[in-house]
Amino acid sequence: MFELKKIVSALLMPLPAMLMLGLLGLLLLWFTRRKGLASFFISFAFLGIFLVSFQPIATSLLRPLEKAYPPYVPSGQAVDYVMVLGSGHVIDHAMPITSQLSRTSLMRLSEGMRIHRLFPGSKLILSGYGGGTDISQARMMAKVALALGVNKNDILLLETAKDTWEEAFQAASVVGESKLVVVTSASHMKRAIEEFNRVGLSPSAAPTNFLASNKIEQPWERYRPQAKYLEQTERYWYEKLGRWWQQLRTMINNEEAAAQ
Secondary structure (H helix, E strand, O other): OHHHHHHHHHHOOHHHHHHHHHHHHHHHHHHOOOHHHHHHHHHHHHHHHHHHOOHHHHHHHHHHHHOOOOOOOOOOOOOOEEEEOOOOEOOOOOOOHHHHEOHHHHHHHHHHHHHHHHOOOOEEEEEOOOOOOOOOHHHHHHHHHHHOOOOHHHEEEEOOOOOHHHHHHHHHHHHOOOOEEEEEEHHHHHHHHHHHHHOOOOOEEEEEOOOOOOOOOOHHHHOOOOHHHHHHHHHHHHHHHHHHHHHHHHHHHHHHHHHO
């Protein structure tokens, strides 16, 4: 089920979806006489790629998600655990270990380490499965954390969690009633907190990896399509799909509970 979810969500991302639509238009143009329909599909695909890569649109979609929680500020209450949610890595020994983490993972880890150092004695929980590699995301983040000075005794690994629900479920057995801070991307934080609440945890939110800014003034930056704005649209759509899957899973679980 997890693999199917990932494949379907990958195909529904804006760029693959628009490219497939454009390809369909080309096939109609080459092999049928439905020139009008073919032109519509090709035009829609080109226009769609332009719009999802356009800063005013991309930022207006993503920014409300990223503003759901403010950056973390210590409240004065002691923190027992700081949990960093994983987000991808590669195994390539030609790269330094900091480059083997995805940009998102590295930003999450750095924020988690910052908060961990604010609370001496806290534990740093790192999560994430292997994703087809021999080393899990959690272990790769641990290697980077150790290289940057985190004490080995302060690191806990959750190496089998594949998604946010599994991360929350596994964290519940470790954290219990202790004070927890969850670190993840700002766009993902709202859905993550909901998953942690579902398993009985009430963590503090520490969003990072903010992408959407409305402070861009230069017109040559604001009004030309760019890959970084396409990424913003993709992040928005990824979270939208994640929310729908979350609702579907809840509905299925409720129906199964009612049938028992």
